[in-house]
Amino acid sequence: MIFKKTKALKKTEGAKPDFWTVVLIVSLVFAVCFIGYPFLYLVRNSITDESGALTLAHYAKFFKKHYYMVCLTNTVKLALASTALATLVGLPLAYISTRFNTYGKSFTNILIIISLMSPPFIGAYSWILLLGNVGYITKFLADRGIEIGTIYGFRGLLLVFTLKLYPYVYLYTQGALQKVDSSLEEASESLGVHGWKRLCKITFPVILPTVLNSMLMVFMTSVADYGTPQMIGKGYKVLTVAIYEEFMTELTGDTSFASALAIMVTMCMLIILIIQKTSIASKSYIMSALRPPAERKLKGIKRFLVSLPLYIVGLLGTLPILAIIYTSFRRVNGTRFAEGFGLDSYKNVVYSMGRYIRNTFILSAVAIVLVIIVGMLAAYLIVRKRSKITGLLDVLYMFPYVIPGSVIGISLVVAFNKKPIILTGTFAIMIISYVIRKLPFTLRSSVGILYQIEPSIEEASVSLGVPPMKTFFKTTAPLMMPGLFSGALLSFIEIINELSSSMILYTGKTTTISVAIFNALFRDAYGTASALATILIAVTIICLIIFNKVSGGKSFVG
Amino acid sequence: MSQNILIDKVTKMYDDFKAVDNISLEIQPGEFFTLLGPSGCGKTTLLRMIAGFNDINEGEIYLGDQLINDVPAYKRNIGMVFQNYAIFPHLSVWENVAYGLKARKIPKPEIEERVKEAMETTKIEMHAQKQPSQLSGGQQQRVALARAIVIRPQLLLMDEPLSNLDAKLRIEMRTSIRNLQKELGITTVYVTHDQEEALAISDRIAVMNFGVIEQVGTPYELYTKPRTQFVAGFLGTNTFVEGEIRDGVAYMLNKYPVPAKVSKDYSGQVIIAARPEKSRFASLNDESCISGVIKSQTFLGDFINYEVLLENDQILQINEYLSDDTVVPRGEGTNVRIRFEGVNVFTPDGREALA
Numbered sequence: 001m002i003f004k005k006t007k008a009l010k011k012t013e014g015a016k017p018d019f020w021t022v023v024l025i026v027s028l029v030f031a032v033c034f035i036g037y038p039f040l041y042l043v044r045n046s047i048t049d050e051s052g053a054l055t056l057a058h059y060a061k062f063f064k065k066h067y068y069m070v071c072l073t074n075t076v077k078l079a080l081a082s083t084a085l086a087t088l089v090g091l092p093l094a095y096i097s098t099r100f101n102t103y104g105k106s107f108t109n110i111l112i113i114i115s116l117m118s119p120p121f122i123g124a125y126s127w128i129l130l131l132g133n134v135g136y137i138t139k140f141l142a143d144r145g146i147e148i149g150t151i152y153g154f155r156g157l158l159l160v161f162t163l164k165l166y167p168y169v170y171l172y173t174q175g176a177l178q179k180v181d182s183s184l185e186e187a188s189e190s191l192g193v194h195g196w197k198r199l200c201k202i203t204f205p206v207i208l209p210t211v212l213n214s215m216l217m218v219f220m221t222s223v224a225d226y227g228t229p230q231m232i233g234k235g236y237k238v239l240t241v242a243i244y245e246e247f248m249t250e251l252t253g254d255t256s257f258a259s260a261l262a263i264m265v266t267m268c269m270l271i272i273l274i275i276q277k278t279s280i281a282s283k284s285y286i287m288s289a290l291r292p293p294a295e296r297k298l299k300g301i302k303r304f305l306v307s308l309p310l311y312i313v314g315l316l317g318t319l320p321i322l323a324i325i326y327t328s329f330r331r332v333n334g335t336r337f338a339e340g341f342g343l344d345s346y347k348n349v350v351y352s353m354g355r356y357i358r359n360t361f362i363l364s365a366v367a368i369v370l371v372i373i374v375g376m377l378a379a380y381l382i383v384r385k386r387s388k389i390t391g392l393l394d395v396l397y398m399f400p401y402v403i404p405g406s407v408i409g410i411s412l413v414v415a416f417n418k419k420p421i422i423l424t425g426t427f428a429i430m431i432i433s434y435v436i437r438k439l440p441f442t443l444r445s446s447v448g449i450l451y452q453i454e455p456s457i458e459e460a461s462v463s464l465g466v467p468p469m470k471t472f473f474k475t476t477a478p479l480m481m482p483g484l485f486s487g488a489l490l491s492f493i494e495i496i497n498e499l500s501s502s503m504i505l506y507t508g509k510t511t512t513i514s515v516a517i518f519n520a521l522f523r524d525a526y527g528t529a530s531a532l533a534t535i536l537i538a539v540t541i542i543c544l545i546i547f548n549k550v551s552g553g554k555s556f557v558g
Numbered sequence: 559m560s561q562n563i564l565i566d567k568v569t570k571m572y573d574d575f576k577a578v579d580n581i582s583l584e585i586q587p588g589e590f591f592t593l594l595g596p597s598g599c600g601k602t603t604l605l606r607m608i609a610g611f612n613d614i615n616e617g618e619i620y621l622g623d624q625l626i627n628d629v630p631a632y633k634r635n636i637g638m639v640f641q642n643y644a645i646f647p648h649l650s651v652w653e654n655v656a657y658g659l660k661a662r663k664i665p666k667p668e669i670e671e672r673v674k675e676a677m678e679t680t681k682i683e684m685h686a687q688k689q690p691s692q693l694s695g696g697q698q699q700r701v702a703l704a705r706a707i708v709i710r711p712q713l714l715l716m717d718e719p720l721s722n723l724d725a726k727l728r729i730e731m732r733t734s735i736r737n738l739q740k741e742l743g744i745t746t747v748y749v750t751h752d753q754e755e756a757l758a759i760s761d762r763i764a765v766m767n768f769g770v771i772e773q774v775g776t777p778y779e780l781y782t783k784p785r786t787q788f789v790a791g792f793l794g795t796n797t798f799v800e801g802e803i804r805d806g807v808a809y810m811l812n813k814y815p816v817p818a819k820v821s822k823d824y825s826g827q828v829i830i831a832a833r834p835e836k837s838r839f840a841s842l843n844d845e846s847c848i849s850g851v852i853k854s855q856t857f858l859g860d861f862i863n864y865e866v867l868l869e870n871d872q873i874l875q876i877n878e879y880l881s882d883d884t885v886v887p888r889g890e891g892t893n894v895r896i897r898f899e900g901v902n903v904f905t906p907d908g909r910e911a912l913a
Contacts, residue, residue, distance in 0.1 A: 454642055456642055460645075461646070465661045467632045
């Protein structure tokens with residue numbers, strides 16, 4: 001047979017760049033502009049003096065001044081103590097709830113998740129309501145002649161962080177314990193190792209990497225948190241508060257020292273993360289239990305006693321929320337509380353702060369949509385178009401994971417408060433900070449989901465005549481959505497409750513609910529603050545309910 | 559509608575590794591052509607180059623008289639069936655089959671009609687409204703097939719489509735695929751590592767190894783006249799025993815003459831390939847036959863498979879068919895001699911057939 005070798009006509013659309021090349025360029029430009037450049041600018045800022053000459057004076061100042069060293073040790077001390085306590089609370093609770101037939105398991109689980117998802121500064125504020133100098137409990141006890149110490153300072157911080165962060169340890173450990181195949185423990189028993197010994201020799205070592213990871217989450221969250229120490233720390237200064245104060249006092253002029261502080265904190269976080277990646281991550285055991293361990297069926301008083309700790313801690317964690325809701329319905333007169341209950345605070349909020357509520361939801365909605373789109377596309381590039389450049393993209397987008405919110409806020413301000421790009425005071429800069437802060441979470445879950453979707457699904461679509469871009473939106477994207485959506489809901493909750501970067505970036509025009517709560521507290525407008533916080537809590541709980549429905553329902557992958 | 563394919567000196571590199579090394583092939587219109595080889599031999603890479611999912615480093619691929627090197631996959635109008643079926647899990651069976659037609663902006667009544675027709679051809683019309691997760695593996699395979707043929711492709715590509723099915727279904731499906739292909743008369747390139755499947759289904763087969771084609775031919779040609787030791791070993795069972803050719807006669811272990819028409823003027827060391835079904839027990843007195851001891855026997859219904867430890871410590875397999883009632887199973891340790899009804903002979907490097 002003779003084949004005619006006529007060359008095909010050169011494609012006319014040859015000049016049009018491939019869809020994924022465009023996506024890659026756009027995501028790289030975004031990452032470099034809003035993550036790489038601001039952070040490098042911050043670094044440069046920290047090592048130059050007013051004339052622009054190189055100097056390490058700002059770092060030297062940090063180590064020389066007693067005040068800052070105290071901040072550093074305070075931060076570390078608080079984070080270590082919080083981690084230890086959260087573990088002591090979370091670990092046994094997780095064991096109890098996975099291995100025993102405690103009462104109302106889904107109820108206690110929901111209590112624990114709610115205490116995790118409510119913003120820590122709201123927790124701090126409500127503990128002030130409860131245990132502050134004129135708090136409900138303080139007064140109640142004082143009336144009976146019992147004096148308790150002050151909530152302000154280290155003790156209060158530790159209380160708030162422990163109750164807010166133990167759920168990390170609890171949830172991670174619970175997940176790990178459910179994945180320990182019962183054959184492992186049975187094997188141990190058959191070899192004669194049982195009871196406590198089995199627990200120490202088999203069960204705990206197996207879940208240890210996961211527990212350490214959750215402890216790391218607790219540690220990093222407590223280092224990065226700004227709202228709680230600002231509100232309840234009083235004399236106990238930590239680095240994030242120091243950064244904020246330095247930044248605010250320097251705002252008119254030189255931000256070099258605040259930059260140096262911000263870099264220091266980020267470096268600490270980075271070092272911790274690197275230690276985790278190199279030592280813990282590699283030791284994780286991949287397990288999927290074919291036969292998860294059975295719950296021990298206890299009866300009567302034993303069952304009650306085993307369930308009790310879950311209820312005590314769960315209710316203690318959610319007590320602040322109840323206190324806030326209660327407070328929000330008290331009648332107010334100006335900033336003072338009056339007798340009885342009413343909707344005064346809500347009326348106040350609606351009349352004077354409707355804008356803040358609108359801001360919060362518009363900003364959060366735009367941010368979360370962007371997070372989903374960018375996260376999905378970037379994950380696709382990272383998984384399916386693997387190269388050095390997409391590897392760099394991955395690192396850039398993950399970097400904000402280790403940067404405290406206030407540092408992200410500061411880096412955006414210093415980078416974009418002058419020509420050529422002025423973004424300070426705009427909605428855009430708020431959205432950008434939310435997007436880059438929450439992107440790491442969505443990106444990681446997108447990457448995980450993508451690994452479970454066969455590339456051949458897309459190839460099938462392409463071979464049926466659908467071009468690559470359309471193929472992505474018709475096949476892979478809808479397959480990723482169910483998994484992504486539930487993760488995005490959690491990110492949405494975090495964005496509406498976000499404080500640390502908002503505090504740096506907001507202006508009167510762009511004030512959000514959490515900023516407004518914070519400001520109300522400093523005006524002692526507790527009613528207003530409570531009403532605003534109740535709105536946040538209500539939305540959070542609604543989102544959690546949807547999350548439960550979505551993630552429990554049908555999903556195409558996993 | 560059906561097209562021929564010309565693959566001309568095609569090469570695919572992964573860094574320094576040549577996955578496909580300077581391959582040329584012609585596939586005729588309407589032909590069922592199989593790429594057969596062990597995993598990593600480059601067969602799937604070549605298939606994906608035809609499909610447009612792997613780019614071509616060197617050489618040219620023509621579909622009909624059109625050079626398709628630079629035609630993007632979605633414009634090639636090639637139907638493809640994937641190893642894992644790649645059914646869109648978020649679409650119903652009907653939507654899966656209609657997917658390619660909708661992309662072609664075909665009017666709705668025609669879509670309805672063609673989808674119905676494709677589903678009837680593949681016998682899945684009763685599953686039209688189901689979700690893919692409700693289907694068995696074999697049914698999913700039929701959906702994948704319907705989806706690929708409904709677009710009336712110029713060419714059908716199949717990448718190990720049966721490897722995820724159980725043995726019985728595999729045989730059933732391969733007959734269906736073969737019948738469907740003949741009915742539609744569509745040029746088909748099929749990839750598999752299963753030699754039995756390749757023999758059963760193909761008009762012609764290209765046996766591949768290390769990115770090159772060892773031999774192209776009909777199943778009968780490949781099985782009876784393998785051109786290399788690799789092909790002989792890959793199709794069916796063969797035991798390779800050393801030997802030599804003297805004066806146009808092949809001797810196993812340089813002593814025992816075997817029936818081989820040595821076509822070339824060759825003398826010296828060779829490799830002799832003996833198949834179990836061409837080996838017979840000979841009289842123990844016949845000293846022109848190689849001797850051995852029975853090591854094990856496996857009863858397989860229509861025949862008994864023996865493993866014989868030859869005098870040079872190699873294991874040779876013999877099938878003894880039960881069509882003859884006089885067959886008595888031989889126990890382990892029995893001394894035997896073996897003659898051959900036919901053998902293949904290769905050069906010592908295995909690259910050339912001598913008989």
